Amino acid sequence: MEEVNKPQISETKPEIKDVEKKPGLGSKIKEKIKQYRRVLSVAHKPDKEEIFSSAKITGSGIIFLGAIGFVIFLLYYIILSIAGA
Numbered sequence: 001m002e003e004v005n006k007p008q009i010s011e012t013k014p015e016i017k018d019v020e021k022k023p024g025l026g027s028k029i030k031e032k033i034k035q036y037r038r039v040l041s042v043a044h045k046p047d048k049e050e051i052f053s054s055a056k057i058t059g060s061g062i063i064f065l066g067a068i069g070f071v072i073f074l075l076y077y078i079i080l081s082i083a084g085a
Contacts, residue, residue, distance in 0.1 A: 023031075046054075
């Protein structure tokens with residue numbers, strides 16, 4: 001008779017990998033405070049030139065979006081008046 005090759009079962013138990021513990025709430029808070037301190041140490045009060053530059057960019061953006069809205073309104077008004085509605 002032929003012998004059937006049976007898979008050999010390892011008698012050693014598989015190693016359990018070390019499970020990393022999740023950081024607790026206290027360490028998360030400490031890490032956030034470190035990040036906030038780093039940002040505050042880099043931040044500075046803007047001078048008048050930076051404020052003026054930001055105001056120009058913001059104002060031009062508002063005017064640009066308003067112009068686009070006005071053009072859309074005019075196109076809508078013209079199309080409705082041509083269609084006779």
